[in-house]
Amino acid sequence: MPQIDRHHLKARMPEVLALFLAKAARIDMPEAARFAxxxxxxxxxxxxxxxxxxxxxxxxxxDSVAPHLFVAAAVQVHAAIAxxxxxxEAPVPIRTGICPACGGLPSASIVVEDKGAEGTRYASCxxxxxxxxxxxxxxxxxxxxxxxxxxxxxxxxAVIKAxxxxxCDSWTKILYQNxxxxxxxxxxxxxxxxxxxxxxxxxxxRGGFNPFLIGA
Ligand SMILES: [Zn+2]
Ligand SMILES: [Zn+2]
Numbered sequence: 001m002p003q004i005d006r007h008h009l010k011a012r013m014p015e016v017l018a019l020f021l022a023k024a025a026r027i028d029m030p031e032a033a034r035f036a037x038x039x040x041x042x043x044x045x046x047x048x049x050x051x052x053x054x055x056x057x058x059x060x061x062x063d064s065v066a067p068h069l070f071v072a073a074a075v076q077v078h079a080a081i082a083x084x085x086x087x088x089e090a091p092v093p094i095r096t097g098i099c100p101a102c103g104g105l106p107s108a109s110i111v112v113e114d115k116g117a118e119g120t121r122y123a124s125c126x127x128x129x130x131x132x133x134x135x136x137x138x139x140x141x142x143x144x145x146x147x148x149x150x151x152x153x154x155x156x157x158a159v160i161k162a163x164x165x166x167x168c169d170s171w172t173k174i175l176y177q178n179x180x181x182x183x184x185x186x187x188x189x190x191x192x193x194x195x196x197x198x199x200x201x202x203x204x205x206r207g208g209f210n211p212f213l214i215g216a
Contacts, residue, residue, distance in 0.1 A: 036066030096143035139165035170207035
């Protein structure tokens with residue numbers, strides 16, 4: 001079982017969302033984003049409960065992505081605070097591709113510089129932002145290691161690649177922070193949309209989950 005109980009997270013979401021929306025309302029944003037923010041502000045308790053349930057189940061309906069994104073951002077803040085309070089020794093592996101802190105799905109993985117080693121890989125949780133160790137050249141979706149290959153937008157030594165698995169026909173992004181220290185797993189997942197567009201025209205399906213790329 002993950003250390004963080006999502007039902008417990010949900011119980012405090014009405015309060016967290018209200019605080020988040022009050023701050024978000026002061027940010028300059030495009031008209032479409034303001035429209036979505038206003039929709040969440042105007043939502044009833046039942047509608048907000050529906051939004052929390054979807055986001056905490058990692059299921060965002062394609063036809064109402066925009067309001068869910070404000071809720072997803074608020075959930076990320078709440079979950080990250082809960083994860084930061086855990087004893088780092090407490091979470092134990094659940095299975096490949098599942099966050100040991102909150103049970104969430106990985107958005108991507110990063111490779112970091114590690115003294116004496118070639119580079120250690122961490123999967124990055126799309127919900128609570130916990131990083132957990134996963135060995136290199138292993139599918140984050142099915143855990144298989146036998147048919148892994150890599151693609152990128154640029155030829156040569158790209159710092160963001162798609163890790164493809166021929167066993168489950170899925171791919172996830174891998175960011176080489178050991179080659180570019182400024183890479184950040186959530187922001188650069190969104191910033192490297194070109195890789196998603198390249199992969200969208202193939203038979204491979206995206207395995208990494210990132211609410212901010214849904215509908216892109
Ligand atoms: Zn997590
Ligand atoms: Zn796989």
